[in-house]
Amino acid sequence: MQDWKEFYSREEALLSTRFLKKGFIVKEVESRDALEEISSYIEKKTADHLGLKDIPELDFLDNIHTKVSSNELNDLRLKLIADIHSCEWFRAAYFNLAKDMLSDIVGNELVMQTRLNLSIQLPGDDSSLLPIHSDVWSGDSPYEVVIWLPLVDCFNTKSMYLLNPEKLSKHSADFLPEKHLDSEALYQLVKDDLIWLDVQYGQVLLFNQNLPHGNRVNIENQTRWSINCRFKSIFSPYEDKKIGEFFEPITLKPLTKFALTNRWW
Amino acid sequence: MKLKGYLTSRPFMGERVPQRVQNIVIRDYCSNHRFSYLLGAVEYSFDGATAILESLIERIGEVDGLVFYSIFQLPSDDSKRSWVIANALSKGKEFHFALEGISIKCWRDEKSVNQMWLIRKAVDIQSKALLKSLAPYAL
Numbered sequence: 001m002q003d004w005k006e007f008y009s010r011e012e013a014l015l016s017t018r019f020l021k022k023g024f025i026v027k028e029v030e031s032r033d034a035l036e037e038i039s040s041y042i043e044k045k046t047a048d049h050l051g052l053k054d055i056p057e058l059d060f061l062d063n064i065h066t067k068v069s070s071n072e073l074n075d076l077r078l079k080l081i082a083d084i085h086s087c088e089w090f091r092a093a094y095f096n097l098a099k100d101m102l103s104d105i106v107g108n109e110l111v112m113q114t115r116l117n118l119s120i121q122l123p124g125d126d127s128s129l130l131p132i133h134s135d136v137w138s139g140d141s142p143y144e145v146v147i148w149l150p151l152v153d154c155f156n157t158k159s160m161y162l163l164n165p166e167k168l169s170k171h172s173a174d175f176l177p178e179k180h181l182d183s184e185a186l187y188q189l190v191k192d193d194l195i196w197l198d199v200q201y202g203q204v205l206l207f208n209q210n211l212p213h214g215n216r217v218n219i220e221n222q223t224r225w226s227i228n229c230r231f232k233s234i235f236s237p238y239e240d241k242k243i244g245e246f247f248e249p250i251t252l253k254p255l256t257k258f259a260l261t262n263r264w265w
Numbered sequence: 266m267k268l269k270g271y272l273t274s275r276p277f278m279g280e281r282v283p284q285r286v287q288n289i290v291i292r293d294y295c296s297n298h299r300f301s302y303l304l305g306a307v308e309y310s311f312d313g314a315t316a317i318l319e320s321l322i323e324r325i326g327e328v329d330g331l332v333f334y335s336i337f338q339l340p341s342d343d344s345k346r347s348w349v350i351a352n353a354l355s356k357g358k359e360f361h362f363a364l365e366g367i368s369i370k371c372w373r374d375e376k377s378v379n380q381m382w383l384i385r386k387a388v389d390i391q392s393k394a395l396l397k398s399l400a401p402y403a404l
Contacts, residue, residue, distance in 0.1 A: 114365075114366075234384055234388075235384075235387065235388055237388070237396065238388060242278075242385070243381050243384055243385050243388070244335065244337065244362075244364070244365045244367075244381045244385070245335065245365050248381075249381065249384060252380065252384075257380075260380065260383040260384065260387065261379075261383065
């Protein structure tokens, strides 16, 4: 079949099928320059906050647990989040890591979360865990996706898990509030049907936040560093997280700009 | 910088925020930015009323601007909103919005806030019926 006879290109159709079947896509970042700027910015700011003159080694972030204790971690994380938000180019760079993939999966007129989240998980640390959850359980719109960027190689418990969408119907009754299960009990029920996401530095993950996901204590011997941010189509329905307070339009197209601002007829 | 607060008692964009909560969020924003927060004025509660906002801008005097809880407390009528902002900007005054953490200091800022208003209105017009009619195409 020639591509011109189809509304979706072959690549787009493949990506779409993969997303619906697996609930996630892992791809090489679309802008290596953006990734390198983001990584060096985080490394430099981390070194500054720790009072280090230079970034001491190649796997500085992987080994940060040798320099920061669990008690000092939250303070460092908050300082870095403030750095991210004071950096003018950071959000645009982040978007450019996955611009085409977002266009294929979500759309090309997008809103982006105003405040990016940074996750740092030291080996053996249980102070910053996200128990199993779906973002739509806490006010996110089902029309959102998450772009998740590892700043180090992430695998096994150094990464995150996602419930296999093909197993969702098997477990949907487990998640009903009348079951009164706590998050650990829920995890135990679904753990055999979870997919642990292997995402290397240089790759970016897009996942369906409607699907239950979370993380566990990192039992690998390296620290996990990742950033996450939500995107949705500007005109798809919003839930509790609204434009202005949580989302900001980033790619409004000219016709929409015209239509929003002109009522001359 | 000295900012005077502007609070509302009626719901805006389908949401109601108690004045105490509006005050807490505004105080936090001002403290983080090292602004002096001068106690706020509360808008009349009837729908569409902007009399208090207009009189604050008319008598803005020595204050550097107004601080709102949210951008969606600006007048919902497009021309009235533009007029209010234009009036403040022409006097060299600023608008700050604590929840969103953004401000209007120039026309470019006004454009981006106005865009959020117009998108939010357009999204609110979309009906559940439209989403239902789209459902068959998702199969």
